Amino acid sequence: AEADYKKPLFVGDRLTIEVTVDRVGKTSFAFAYRLLKDKVIVGTGKTVHVTISKKTGKGIPLPPEMRKALVKI
Helix, strand or coil, X not given: CEEEECCCCXXXXXXXXXXXXXXXXXXXXXXXXXXXXXXXXXXXXXXXXXXXXXXXXCECCXXXXXXHHHXXX
């Protein structure tokens, strides 16, 4: 996960958070985030998610249903 803060935020600030699919790979996918306050970008972020085998703990291909849903977004 990573985050970049562009402007200060304070308790009680109301934000809009936009989430988009940044990348879909063989065993992983990434979401990108934009945090907006009054339509001004105050922060960005990214998270990477990996599908793994419960038995081996190693990456496995994304399930077809998941890949299809992520590519649609």
